[in-house]
Amino acid sequence: MIKNSSHGGRRPKVDPSVNRYVVRFNAKENARFLAMFEQSEADNKAAFIKHFLFQKPFKVFYVDENTRIFIDRLSGFNALYRTIGVSYDNLVATLNQNFTEKKASAALEEIKKLMIRLISVSQDIAALAQKFDEEWSQKSR
Template identity: 40%
Template structure:
């Protein structure tokens, strides 16, 4: 009767792995080797030390991704500047339309003259930004 109760019981817990890793190896490192190991492990980006060790032992390819904070910061600022630049372009078109609809031609021409001056300054600034971006991508910027 106990055998029947045990057979009807559902198995709880984790499903068994298809290919379980049953073999275990232990090795010891001194402080210098351990620091080298940890730096390689962190550079690899793998989240599990056992996977890292097996990939190194069996010469599997390890991809390392290094993120340069300066490059990311430059990219973020350039992206935000680009969105602001586009907004200025949209506002530019709206201002020109409003000038001609609400002012006389003489007054609108005076305002457009001032707007042209600021546009020339913005264009020069844009050229400098493009030069800096090209220098940054070519690696010519000195830190």
């Protein structure tokens, strides 16, 4: 009799990884290994060791707290810049629609104040970017 073999489970791999090796670390070596593993952001320790042994490149990402602070502050400046720009556009539209000459001159004064504020914010953005560039160039030396 011919038996149909229909065993359940997944199909066997074409090239299974069956060879295993054991490495033992002391506490200091283990701490260093774990630090390297965390920096590599590898999926698991086995993949990290394989990449390291066979000299495959792996990426190390550093999260610089100063960069995050810079980006947050720059985003805040950009939001303020947009808010001032929208206020400016609304004021000009209102001025064009239905203001008398006296009210228009008052509105122009308001526009002048907003433009001065906009220039100030632009200078703050440029100063922050300049400061960041100087600090970054000092760190990279």
